[in-house]
Each structure stands twice: as C-alpha cells, then as structure tokens.
Amino acid sequence: MPATVSSPSPAVRCADASPAEPGPASAITGSDDLAALAAELGIETDDLAQVCPADARELSKVLFARLRAADEGTAEYSYVRGTLIELNMALVKFAAGRFGHRAEPTEDIVQVGTIGLIRAIDRFDPSYQVEFSTFALPTITGEIKRFFRDTGWMVHVPRRLQELRLTLAKTTDALEQSLDRAPTSAELAEHLDLTEAEVNEGLTASRAQTARSLDAPAGPDDPAETSPSLADRLAVDEPAFDTLLDLQTLKPLIADLPERDRRILSLRFGAELTQAEIGRELGLSQMHISRLLNRTLTDLRTALLAEH
Structure with missing residues (x-):
C-alpha cells in the first residue's frame, strides 16, 4: 500500500476545535445541507477551495460514505460528487505544479488533472482504508502525463516510439550511474534486448518532442548577434520562385x-x-x-x- 502523500496547505487555518462526531447519515442535496454537515464537524465551508487539507480530508470521508450510499443519477449523488470535486481541487493544483516547467498553459494542465480527480472520485471506496489523497494523486498525475505523452509532441510520433523513448531515458540514467559515462547505442541495445537500429529510432523520436525556432542561432551556445540562424543556413534562394508564383496567378487570367x-x-x-x-x-x-x-x-x- 502506498505511503500517504500530503498535499500543500492553502493559507488558511483549520478549525481549532476538535471536530464533532457527525450525526446520522442524511441526504445532502444543497449548500444548506452541506453547511449543516460541516458545522457538525466544526468546519467552515464558506469557500470549499479554501478549506484546509485536514478539514477537507475529514469532510471528504463523510461525503464519500454518503456518495456510495446514494443512487447514481439522483440529485443527492450529483451534488455530493460535485462537492467532492470542488473540495479536492487542491490535489489537482498540487499535481499540476509539478509540471510548471512545461510550455503548456497551467489552465490546460489543471483541466486535464481535474479529469483524473473525477475518475479517482468515481473509483474510490472508503473501505480501501487509505487516504483519498494517496489514492487520487497517482490517477491525477497519470492523466496529466498521458496528456503530455499524447499531445506534447511537435510532430506525430507512434505510441510505440513514445514508450520506447521513456524506456531509453530510464535505462540511460541507470547505465550512466553504473558506467560513469553516457552509454553507447550498442550498450543500450544489449541491455534492453533490442537491435541498435531500434535504439537509434527511439533516440531520433525523442527529438520530435521539442522544436527549435528557425530564427534561433545555428549552434546551441552561439550568441544570437554573431551566429547565423538556422533559417540563414538552411534557406536557399530560388530565383524561379517568383516566376512560378506569377505563372500560377496568370493561369486563371489567361483562361x-x-x-x-x-x-x-x-x-x-x-x-x-x-x-x-x-x-x-x-x-x-x-x-x-x-x-x-x-x-x-x-x-x-x-x-x-x-x-x-
């Protein structure tokens, strides 16, 4: 069983008093019912997004019990499920923060992570005897990683090569530790029981995840002021291009x-x-x-x- 993962605490204080034992289970169909339940636990729910993690865990435990007792499709089920999503959005923001270095907008990452949170809520059972945060974080993080794997490539790369790239990255790190140097393609192929051509194909695929601007200096360490850009080095003047363009424009006119x-x-x-x-x-x-x-x-x- 995985260890409990603690999520970041918002800048709010948890209730100082020990929470009271919740009363008998009853339907929760609106904000008044939720407020009454939170009051029983000694939790303020003016803004669910600002409920501190400790209070969110206590309230979530009761809400999950109510969710599993409610019939799917009822107003109570929908309200409790929506409340659990809002109450645990801090988990999504925590997971999304791990990918802050990526170029994708944070709003997109949070949106994808929310899908993972919803799936975790739908699958979680209080009888698992594990904190919901521990159960949900791998699902949320996995959903975000899947998003990057499927959409974070500058060109389309088959799933087989995307997975091979990940395997090569992990194996390269491991061999660098044991060899005290970067492994060769032949060493990677032998370690993974692959052909050297397959290894080279995976290494080539890894370069498709990012792209350099054509206006960037040709060399990674070259100063932009003195080094010609990739476009300068790759571009070739085509003297007949303008003529060809004019001919294409003239076609309908001549017709x-x-x-x-x-x-x-x-x-x-x-x-x-x-x-x-x-x-x-x-x-x-x-x-x-x-x-x-x-x-x-x-x-x-x-x-x-x-x-x-």
Whole structure:
C-alpha cells in the first residue's frame, strides 16, 4: 500500500476545535445541507477551495460514505460528487505544479488533472482504508502525463516510439550511474534486448518532442548577434520562385481570354514564333498581331498587379 502523500496547505487555518462526531447519515442535496454537515464537524465551508487539507480530508470521508450510499443519477449523488470535486481541487493544483516547467498553459494542465480527480472520485471506496489523497494523486498525475505523452509532441510520433523513448531515458540514467559515462547505442541495445537500429529510432523520436525556432542561432551556445540562424543556413534562394508564383496567378487570367488571344500567346511564348510567323499562321498582318499582343499583355499585367 502506498505511503500517504500530503498535499500543500492553502493559507488558511483549520478549525481549532476538535471536530464533532457527525450525526446520522442524511441526504445532502444543497449548500444548506452541506453547511449543516460541516458545522457538525466544526468546519467552515464558506469557500470549499479554501478549506484546509485536514478539514477537507475529514469532510471528504463523510461525503464519500454518503456518495456510495446514494443512487447514481439522483440529485443527492450529483451534488455530493460535485462537492467532492470542488473540495479536492487542491490535489489537482498540487499535481499540476509539478509540471510548471512545461510550455503548456497551467489552465490546460489543471483541466486535464481535474479529469483524473473525477475518475479517482468515481473509483474510490472508503473501505480501501487509505487516504483519498494517496489514492487520487497517482490517477491525477497519470492523466496529466498521458496528456503530455499524447499531445506534447511537435510532430506525430507512434505510441510505440513514445514508450520506447521513456524506456531509453530510464535505462540511460541507470547505465550512466553504473558506467560513469553516457552509454553507447550498442550498450543500450544489449541491455534492453533490442537491435541498435531500434535504439537509434527511439533516440531520433525523442527529438520530435521539442522544436527549435528557425530564427534561433545555428549552434546551441552561439550568441544570437554573431551566429547565423538556422533559417540563414538552411534557406536557399530560388530565383524561379517568383516566376512560378506569377505563372500560377496568370493561369486563371489567361483562361478568361478570348480563344484568338490565347492562341497568339501560345504561338508567341510557347512555340516561340515571331509576330510575322504568327500573322501568316492566323492570316493577319504582323502589325495587327503586334497590336493584339500588346493589348493582351497590358491587360494581363494590370490584372496581375491587382492580384498582388
């Protein structure tokens, strides 16, 4: 059986007097009933979030007995269950505080931890003879860790590789202690009965959990003022990119042209015929082809500038 885990105490004082023995079990369906029960125990319940841990434990014990005696789906069951959630939110905040170094907003971590708290409340039985905090904290923490494992990756990584990453991290720590140095991939593979390729795959997967900004210095210890960024080192100028972008923009504009104008453009810039050759092909004078071509190009240029 796990040892009792003490949760942090809010900055409030517990009731000085020893709590009275609670009276006979009765239905709890509202705040007045809860206040009466708390009064029997010598506990103030003006704000459940500020009830100190010792009082929260005493009140929770009685509430769990009432919860298990109530029929699921009744007003009493819903109220007692909601009260237990609110009364034990300090456990969620305590567990979430362990992950304060993560980039995810604290509100999201608390929300996920609350799901773990609800599951713990639904599964807890007073006959377990263990403090609810001891029972609930592993469930709350596990829910938060599952959240990070499933959503805390910059790219999608299969669950198999996520679990392999954790195994490799633990094994690396253990081997570093015994070898007094970082283990090699071959040593990790031998210790875990894996192939070296599988170990390297797991190590590669671990790099997908975080990502560096392209504006960061190329070297981890390089000063930002003097070191080129990753974007500077990786980026390559593509002189044809602007041309390709213009062609893509021109596509629908050319498609809207009359058939004869599209034909002239195709012969001039596709077949690379001269204006005189295009005139002979279409039975028009070279001067007429020149006027048609200039008008078409002017219209396209105007439409292209309007697109930009």
